[in-house]
Amino acid sequence: MRNEYKTKARGAIMEYLKSHSDQRFTAGDIYKQLNQNESGIDRATVYRNLDRLWEEGALVRFREPDSNATLYQYFGEKDTCNRHMHAQCSECGKIFHLENEFVEEFTDHMQSVYGIDIDPSKTMIVGKCGECKNGDTEKNDSES
Amino acid sequence: MRNEYKTKARGAIMEYLKSHSDQRFTAGDIYKQLNQNESGIDRATVYRNLDRLWEEGALVRFREPDSNATLYQYFGEKDTCNRHMHAQCSECGKIFHLENEFVEEFTDHMQSVYGIDIDPSKTMIVGKCGECKNGDTEKNDSES
DNA sequence: TTGCGTGCAAAGGTTTTGCATGGCA
């Protein structure tokens, strides 16, 4: 096991992601953001830390088919996140931790019916969340 | 609407993907493959066509968190695929069309419990399929 | 002091773009 140091860069990145836990960012986003705040953190350092934090389970990492870059997002407790799936709203980016009985049933069925052993760390259910469906400021009555 | 020409490049790309519909390829893969077969197709043309074909719904496009590139794969009939989810084996790339009752139940539960309206076109369940779990030539008894 | 993390700089890989030419209808 490796010893992990508590460094300035690591702290700054986590702090930023924590305080914006409802959004997802590219490494580039974070780099720009941190350098606006006068912290002279290198681009490579951002990448290295994001990678690290993701491996440790502190962040979700995920690629959209639309964008060209990898997105990162903080998501709370990190112990159990490797064991359950996650869903994400395609509009606001909010992440849902799927820790529910019916999800386990689904996983079991996938196993028995299709023979597939779901890898929660690689799977992201994507859809539109309730808030974005209702109170959304856009798309109220478009293309009707 | 734009008129679409039937060109050599377009045909070659589709033909290749169709005859390997159980695999996924990066644009680079396809470029190399086509040029082995003496067709002088440019890299940019490959990108442009893949993009086109994806927009038309003839291909699945999808990014793995591990690899750095976008993967494309042919997938047969395109009429109903927007209505159900898909799963993909993380090893062999095989795609499963999830048209089953329990999948609908899962979808319904996601709706009622989390308020999420799943978008099948953006969701990909990732895991290891039965064949890759058993008969796999690698990883027989590693890290035990 | 030890060795991990950072900054710096450079390189690698993927994808996009402009422009003139070639090919389909």
Added chain:
DNA sequence: TGCCATGCAAAACCTTTGCACGCAA
């Protein structure tokens, strides 16, 4: 012929890597 697609070349973009130095423990 008219317009779209292609080839070519260059650039943009994202990400990784090597190395020496700084900093946390």
